[in-house]
Amino acid sequence: MSSTDIQENFHLFFDRMNLEPQNVDQKTNLTLHPEVGEGYVRRFLPRYDMEVVVSDYTFYRSQNISLSTKSPMVELNFCLKGERGISVQGKEHQLLPGLCSLQFMSEMEARFEYVGNEPFHILGIGIPVSTFHQFMEESNGERSIEFGQVLGKQSFRIFQEKLSPAASVALQRVMQYVNKPGTKKIEMEIGVLGLLSMAFQSFLLDSETAAVPLSKRDKEKITQAREIMLECMANPPSLPELSRMIGLNDYKLKTGFKAMFGTTVFGYLREKRLEKALFLLQQGEMNVTETSSAIGYTNTSYFAEAFREKIWSQPKRIRETFL
Known part of the structure; x- marks a missing residue:
């Protein structure tokens, strides 16, 4: 799977939001249509197989956005303000302020729900399955965790936890890179890799503990x-x-x-x-x-x-x- 596959997922989602291109250089800036709301979406490509999206907007009225994803991917989200509901296969999930959310998704139907006149601010990081597998490889070339193993028979799985102090500091650094003119791609890439590493360690690696019978x-x-x-x-x-x-x-x-x-x-x-x-x-x-x-x-x-x-x-x- 190429990087363009996961970018197509993002393209489809932002098309549903009625966003208008503002300018395109090393990043893409999109703004909400003035009749729909106010705010922006910024898209960055630190490297070919990684997309970083910073969204900060407010819908004037409550919105439901439906989406059919085209390609499997892994997405890490940090909700900074507001909340968003996600409905997949009849199950409801919430992105809430202060939460770190790691999502695994194959081809699926999803509905995203926004509350009107509530500011929503989130940073998202998307990578294809091939890159996730590369990150899960050990020094001897073996891979302990597979994308399909995490998903099982589901088309969507989400892990969530409160943002840790370490992740909070790393997130602040990435947000500084987002807002600083002239940020080099390597700076953004290093910051994003730090966030991914902490999330994978917390959600996937530290949880592999054998059951111990305890009274x-x-x-x-x-x-x-x-x-x-x-x-x-x-x-x-x-x-x-x-x-x-x-x-x-x-x-x-x-x-x-x-x-x-x-x-x-x-x-x-x-x-x-x-x-x-x-x-x-x-x-x-x-x-x-x-x-x-x-x-x-x-x-x-x-x-x-x-x-x-x-x-x-x-x-x-x-x-x-x-x-």
Whole structure:
């Protein structure tokens, strides 16, 4: 499948919206017909197999737009404002502010519903199935996840979750590229790849945990272990110490924790440490060294590297942004 196939899906959708071309250069700008509403759609092609669409518009009256997709594709959406309903095969879905939505679709019939006089702002990223498969390949060439495996017998599947702090920062960066004149395609591509990577990791890769039989009491103890780690974030107990504190053997703690929370005990602690670091830096009251110490990192350089991997930005840059 070529890139033009997924672009045809976008062409069909925007044709239904009664959009008018404004100008065409490295991006395409479209505006709503003044009798229908106000606002715009901007389309970017960071590379041949990737389309980025930023929509910011308001319909004067409630609208239902029907669409038959022509080609299978994967689409990642970040809803920034307003809401949109999607009806596929009798099932209703909602795109709501603050949600990240990963959608897998084959050829299907869909209806999109908009509320009149409600501003709607969304960033969408579309890739063909061939590119998704390329992204899912491991270093040895094997592929653990297939498009058809995700869809099963359905023609549409959607994963949704609240936007994480890391994804929020990466999204802000991409929106800056969208609005900055002269942005190079490589800048946009790197930013978009970061968003795709985080979404695939969260929705598809972290969820591959074997079922572990846990009693209600086991779950309560494992939840207690999580609370202890959060309370003692700067100086956490070792795994054997944590096991003794909650009265559960370390094997059941390790396997049960991963089954319940999708990661290891210390993987979870690392994520929460870095999320707290992001919060502290945004407050602007601590410098990078103080923030590193507050969350339990004794080596500031190691903290900065871990922060950059998670948040896709240097901690110093985050702090300067919010001062």
